[in-house]
Amino acid sequence: MPPTQIAEDASSVQQEEWKALKSEVSVSFANSNIRYPQNNVPKISFQKQWSVMAWKGEKVHTQLLVWTKKDINQVSFKLTDLVNSRGNRIAKENIRASFVRYVMTDQYMPGCPKHRINQYDSAWAEDIIDVIDSLPMKSNTVQPVWLSIKVPSDISAGNYAGAIIINAEKKYKLDILVRVLRHTLPPPEKWSFDLDLWQHPASVARVHQLPLWSAEHFEKMRPYFEMLAKAGQKNITTSIINEPWNHQTFDDFPSLIKWVKKKNGAWFYDYSLFDKYVSFVMDCGIKERINCYTMIPWELSFKYYDEETEKDTVVRFETKSAEYKMFWSNMLKDFTKHLKEKKWFSMTSISVDERPLEDMKIAIGILKEIDADWKIALAGDYHPIIEEEIFDYSIASKSTFSDKILTERKKLGKPSTFYTCCAEEFPNGYTFSSPADHVWIGWYAAAHGFTGYLRWAFNSWTKNPLADSRYTAWPAGDTFQIYPGPRSSIRFEKLIEGIQDFEKIRILKSIYVKGGHQKELDQLMKLLDTFQIESLKHTPSLNTVIKAKQSIDKLYNAPLI
Numbered sequence: 001m002p003p004t005q006i007a008e009d010a011s012s013v014q015q016e017e018w019k020a021l022k023s024e025v026s027v028s029f030a031n032s033n034i035r036y037p038q039n040n041v042p043k044i045s046f047q048k049q050w051s052v053m054a055w056k057g058e059k060v061h062t063q064l065l066v067w068t069k070k071d072i073n074q075v076s077f078k079l080t081d082l083v084n085s086r087g088n089r090i091a092k093e094n095i096r097a098s099f100v101r102y103v104m105t106d107q108y109m110p111g112c113p114k115h116r117i118n119q120y121d122s123a124w125a126e127d128i129i130d131v132i133d134s135l136p137m138k139s140n141t142v143q144p145v146w147l148s149i150k151v152p153s154d155i156s157a158g159n160y161a162g163a164i165i166i167n168a169e170k171k172y173k174l175d176i177l178v179r180v181l182r183h184t185l186p187p188p189e190k191w192s193f194d195l196d197l198w199q200h201p202a203s204v205a206r207v208h209q210l211p212l213w214s215a216e217h218f219e220k221m222r223p224y225f226e227m228l229a230k231a232g233q234k235n236i237t238t239s240i241i242n243e244p245w246n247h248q249t250f251d252d253f254p255s256l257i258k259w260v261k262k263k264n265g266a267w268f269y270d271y272s273l274f275d276k277y278v279s280f281v282m283d284c285g286i287k288e289r290i291n292c293y294t295m296i297p298w299e300l301s302f303k304y305y306d307e308e309t310e311k312d313t314v315v316r317f318e319t320k321s322a323e324y325k326m327f328w329s330n331m332l333k334d335f336t337k338h339l340k341e342k343k344w345f346s347m348t349s350i351s352v353d354e355r356p357l358e359d360m361k362i363a364i365g366i367l368k369e370i371d372a373d374w375k376i377a378l379a380g381d382y383h384p385i386i387e388e389e390i391f392d393y394s395i396a397s398k399s400t401f402s403d404k405i406l407t408e409r410k411k412l413g414k415p416s417t418f419y420t421c422c423a424e425e426f427p428n429g430y431t432f433s434s435p436a437d438h439v440w441i442g443w444y445a446a447a448h449g450f451t452g453y454l455r456w457a458f459n460s461w462t463k464n465p466l467a468d469s470r471y472t473a474w475p476a477g478d479t480f481q482i483y484p485g486p487r488s489s490i491r492f493e494k495l496i497e498g499i500q501d502f503e504k505i506r507i508l509k510s511i512y513v514k515g516g517h518q519k520e521l522d523q524l525m526k527l528l529d530t531f532q533i534e535s536l537k538h539t540p541s542l543n544t545v546i547k548a549k550q551s552i553d554k555l556y557n558a559p560l561i
Contacts, residue, residue: 017041018069018140025068027172030144032062033436033542035126035490038102038142042067049175050147053553057153057185058500060178061493063100066168067142075099075143075168076134082149082160082178090160090178094152097164099135100144100490101128104468105431105476112422117470125431127477128466129488137168148493149178157182181556185503189285191232192506193445193499194415194452196291196394197481198237199225200460201277203251207461207484212254213273222284224486228458229285231496234415235392236281236290238274240335245353246298249460249479250471259304259331261313267330271338278344289392289415290344291351291377295328295363298353302327319359325366332370349377349392353456357383364389379419379454394419394454397427397533406449418445419454422474426536429455431469431477435494440531440541442498443548446505447528458482501549508555520555527551 018041029047036042042065054060066075077097082090105125109115129146137143147164157180166172201221202212210217242255256277258270278290296319306313317324332350339345350367352360360378364386367374377392382399393409394417395401401409401416409416420428420441427437427444441453460479462471466487469477481492505524512521527548535544 014040015140021069024070025066025072025168025170025172027064027066027166027168027174029062029064029174032146032490033434033439033494033545035435036065036142036144038124038126039140040142042142049177051177051179053179053181053556054149054151055181055183055185055504055556056151056155056157057187059148059150059496061146061148061497063490064145064147064164064166064174065142066137066145066166066172068137068139068168070139072137072168074134075137075166077145077167078165080162080164082162082176084156084158084160086156086158088156088158088160090149090151090155090162090180092162094150095162096148098146098148098488099130099132100126100146101130101466103127103431103466103477104470106470107432108425108430108475110425112474114473117468117472122470122476123432125469125476127431127469127489127491128483129490129493131485131487146490146493147176149176151178151180153184153187155180183504183507183556185500185507188230188232191499191503192451193232193442193502194234194417194454195232195499196235196392196415196417196452196454197228197231197233197458198456198460199228199281199458200237200249200251200253202254203249203459203461203480204484206251207465218276218280221280224459224482225281225284225286227482227486227488231492232499233286234288234452236278236286238278238290238292240274240292241294241297242303243299244293244297248298248473249457250462251460255303257335259302261304261306261308263307267334269331269334269338271335275342288347290348291392292348293351294353295350295366296352296355296359300324319362324362328363328366329370332367332374336371336374345373346375349375351377351392352380353378354380357381357386360386379456391415393417396421397424400448403449410449410451415451416449417452417454418448418450419456421456422478427533427541428475429477429481429491429495430475431491432475433477433491434541435490436540436542436545438491438494439498439501439545440536441495442500442502443505443528443545444531444533446502447531455481501552504556505552508552524552524555 029050030044050062052060079092079095081092102124106120106122126144160178162176163173204221205212205217208220239253239255240257243253256274260268301314301316303314339348375391378390379394382395392415397418397420427440429438457479471479482489
């Protein structure tokens with residue numbers, strides 16, 4: 001089992017190591033794939049320069065550490081432009097430095113057991129990329145700083161040099177060298193990678209203490225969804241019934257559609273909130289697909305408003321019952337008409353999450369009776385018998401599509417992704433996971449022909465996510481990838497890095513295939529073959545990712561491209 005790198009509890013502070021330091025304050029670049037404990041002296045070699053290769057349009061990042069034997073009233077930083085020998089520059093507006101904060105995490109336990117929040121060993125993990133410009137430091141502590149650079153797509157290739165100056169009662173200058181290659185990475189909206197992180201609008205309302213669906217709530221959601229759009233998100237997560245997942249998260253998951261049974265027994269469906277929400281998310285930049293959850297909820301109960309009794313009512317149906325078919329047929333006929341009027345039908349899927357095969361067959365049958373063109377999305381086990389019917393299919397990481405099926409699906413434009421959840425210790429995106437896991441995920445998708453990656457929660461926050469990522473049902477951090485603010489995370493930034501690598505690999509393969517460069521293509525495919533989930537049991541993702549990046553850097557620089 002590979003070691004996870006997490007912060008240690010304050011009780012483990014190695015006082016003697018702090019005392020042995022010659023300098024009261026130290027500053028150095030560090031590895032962005034490692035979480036450094038807040039209270040332990042970093043075990044790193046001093047690095048005063050960060051040198052990185054980047055494509056035009058690429059976002060690159062690293063971290064640096066400040067550690068101190070004494071209290072410091074205020075630590076801040078200053079950035080310079082990056083300039084090449086011809087005077088061209090990457091303006092400092094394209095460079096961002098952010099302090100990284102620590103959050104409480106726990107450990108992996110097989111089987112996703114329900115548990116008390118403090119039941120397992122817990123620790124402080126470095127993850128939150130904060131939005132403040134300065135902070136104090138206590139003695140015998142470490143303060144990470146996340147440094148990211150968005151390389152303009154229209155810049156000239158060449159070497160760009162600049163610096164970050166850390167002010168920790170005196171100034172510490174660290175040099176930055178970005179070697180911009182002649183290749184260009186497309187903007188996120190043109191990435192081929194199918195990213196599907198499920199959004200949770202009610203969670204935003206709760207943490208910001210705003211009325212659900214108020215104008216203020218929508219305004220507050222915008223930067224979160226714009227952040228997700230910039231990561232290449234393709235799908236809008238919508239709930240068409242109340243609690244599709246039987247309240248598996250801290251916050252409610254209310255329906256965007258109001259189901260009303262009228263006094264005369266007829267049904268009315270109010271789509272006004274659904275329409276408003278979908279239009280809003282599209283305006284934020286996520287506009288390729290609408291995934292509707294769900295015909296088969298985790299508990300087969302359905303809520304509607306009864307005009308006769310003037311109250312909300314819950315009914316329960318088995319999928320094989322006549323009542324279930326009638327209940328859904330009425331709604332889906334009306335919903336189909338509405339979606340076609342909005343010109344959204346062709347981009348909409350009825351989506352299902354990890355439900356039994358027999359239930360899936362019944363739901364598919366109902367949908368196809370109403371309109372043969374209905375799309376279905378499924379995140380779950382691979383079922384060959386219904387594969388043809390699934391448009392957007394995300395299979396568990398333990399499964400694979402056959403080469404033949406995957407080729408056919410891609411030819412038909414069907415998203416064919418994989419997902420991870422609490423069933424996997426690694427690769428994953430917990431707050432105790434190696435940050436390299438999320439980079440590894442992009443490479444794994446490229447290696448095995450997947451079109452992307454799905455994860456069940458972008459922002460299903462815990463009670464106090466800025467302090468504690470633990471939850472009673474899942475490993476810490478499983479329910480969200482970013483923080484209120486919005487604040488990014490090391491995990492989210494590394495996921496974007498892996499997606500960018502996926503896109504670069506795709507472009508590189510295309511060049512080799514079109515140019516007939518079989519030797520180079522073979523080298524690339526051999527490199528991708530090292531990305532196997534079984535290998536993570538004995539080789540940490542960090543090792544594989546670093547080795548792969550070093551190897552592929554040579555391919556990026558080859559005269560062929």
